[in-house]
Amino acid sequence: xxxxxxxxxxxxxxLIACIDEVGRGCLAGDVVACAxxxxxxxxxxxxxxxxxxxxxxxxxxxxxxxxxxxxVGIGQIGPEIIDKINIKESTRxxxxxxxxxxxxxxxxxxxxxxxxxxxxxxxxxxxxMSLTKGDEKSHGIACASIIAKVYRDRLCEIWGEEYRGxxxxxxxxxxxxxxxxxxxxxxPSPIHRISFLKKIL
Numbered sequence: 001x002x003x004x005x006x007x008x009x010x011x012x013x014x015l016i017a018c019i020d021e022v023g024r025g026c027l028a029g030d031v032v033a034c035a036x037x038x039x040x041x042x043x044x045x046x047x048x049x050x051x052x053x054x055x056x057x058x059x060x061x062x063x064x065x066x067x068x069x070x071x072v073g074i075g076q077i078g079p080e081i082i083d084k085i086n087i088k089e090s091t092r093x094x095x096x097x098x099x100x101x102x103x104x105x106x107x108x109x110x111x112x113x114x115x116x117x118x119x120x121x122x123x124x125x126x127x128x129m130s131l132t133k134g135d136e137k138s139h140g141i142a143c144a145s146i147i148a149k150v151y152r153d154r155l156c157e158i159w160g161e162e163y164r165g166x167x168x169x170x171x172x173x174x175x176x177x178x179x180x181x182x183x184x185x186x187x188p189s190p191i192h193r194i195s196f197l198k199k200i201l
């Protein structure tokens with residue numbers, strides 16, 4: 001899973017930030033992006049697209065990835081902005097924020113010299129490549145997908161406590177039948193994306 005990164009390193013780039021997002025299709029909660037710079041030629045066993053890994057495995061991989069990473073950045077955009085500018089632009093904004101938030105273990109700002117992005121482009125003047133199904137082709141993007149997923153799942157636990165009745169801690173904000181029924185019954189919460197609820201309300 002390092003073939004693409006190696007090609008970029010061979011072009012003279014050193015700090016490749018790999019970027020992915022989670023929560024794009026959710027009815028509730030923020031869209032979260034992770035940018036991560038991994039050391040050259042390190043492959044962490046079992047790293048894959050976060051959707052294909054069990055929650056328990058993701059948690060252990062999260063710890064290992066955080067240990068190995070040169071720098072990590074998180075970006076998140078909330079429902080109000082999603083409703084205002086749409087989910088695609090919000091995703092790109094979260095990704096940009098993640099890149100700008102890249103910090104090393106000493107909390108120093110790290111500026112990447114190349115961006116490898118899962119199926120998106122980011123409004124930053126840094127050389128970049130958009131990679132369809134990037135989390136299946138790039139080890140770094142797969143690492144970013146795991147960090148973003150675990151980070152957002154932890155937020156869902158908090159939202160589930162704060163806004164009871166929707167089981168957000170269980171459905172992670174996605175439009176399950178139970179979640180849709182709850183919205184019909186008790187109405188949307190402050191973290192619901194109103195623009196996503198037109199067919200429900």
